[in-house]
Each structure stands twice: as structure tokens, then as C-alpha cells.
Amino acid sequence: DFVVVGGVAAVLHGAPVTTFDLDTLVRVNRKNAEKLATALSTLDAKFRENPSIRPTREHIEAGGHMLLATSAGPLDVLGYVGNHHSYEEFKDRIEALIVGETKVPLLPITDLIMLKRETGRRKDIAVLPILERLLEQKKK
Numbered sequence: 001d002f003v004v005v006g007g008v009a010a011v012l013h014g015a016p017v018t019t020f021d022l023d024t025l026v027r028v029n030r031k032n033a034e035k036l037a038t039a040l041s042t043l044d045a046k047f048r049e050n051p052s053i054r055p056t057r058e059h060i061e062a063g064g065h066m067l068l069a070t071s072a073g074p075l076d077v078l079g080y081v082g083n084h085h086s087y088e089e090f091k092d093r094i095e096a097l098i099v100g101e102t103k104v105p106l107l108p109i110t111d112l113i114m115l116k117r118e119t120g121r122r123k124d125i126a127v128l129p130i131l132e133r134l135l136e137q138k139k140k
Helices: 006-012 030-042 057-061 109-119 122-139
Strands: 002-005 022-026 065-070 073-078 095-099 102-106
Touching: 002 006, 006 022, 006 102, 006 122, 030 057, 109 122
Parallel strands: 002 102, 022 073
Antiparallel strands: 002 022, 065 073, 095 102
8 A cells, every 4th residue: 555645746746847756655554564575576676875775574664764776766665754644644535546557546736735835845845836736727
């Protein structure tokens, strides 16, 4: 169980922004950690800062941030976002976007805007007007 957050979520909502990694907020529990550890193994995932270490179920269950390099590209596996918001807080509002034949769980734009405001990093503040404009257009 996961939801796409961050720059890729903004792009999937239609924002003309650039990003270099896929940020995912994951459900932190044993069952999900086991499934995710298997998937990460298939992707040959390694920690970007220490490529000699591969992510394990225990790393996932710790609920922190794992910044990974995979055979499919950079992947951030996050146990929380913003001011410590977990997957559980968003699970009932997750949107599904169909990309090709794949159903992508996507954070709603309203939640994405809230997180960008909350985080307050320069790159998040810069994308806020774009996301707010997209939200206005979607409401019309």
C-alpha cells in the first residue's frame, strides 16, 4: 500500500514541473513491509548514500525515509511526509489515476498543496502557485 506524493504527483495532476525521483508514502506495517521489501529486491534497490546497503523489511518498518537507487530510477520510500503525516491519514482520499494499464494511487492535489505549504522548502514554495492554479481549473 502506497501513494505517489511529491513532484511526480504534481506532474500527474498536470503541473509543468520537473522532478528527478519518485516519492512514495507507504503504509508502515509488517505485511506491507514484506511485500515492499520483495518489490525493492526485484528492483535491485540500494540506498543512494550507501549503495552497499539494501533496504530490508526492518528498514521499512522503521517508518523513516529511504532514499533509494533502483534499476527503474531514483525512488524515495517515505514512512511519513510533512509534519509527520502517515499513509493512514490519506488512505481514504487517495485518487486512482490510470497510466497505460497501470492504476497509480495518487495524493489529491489539495493534500499535495497542504504538504508543500507545510514543508516550506524553497522548491515546494515555488511550485505552489502552479498547483493552486491547477486546483482552480479542476474546480471549474
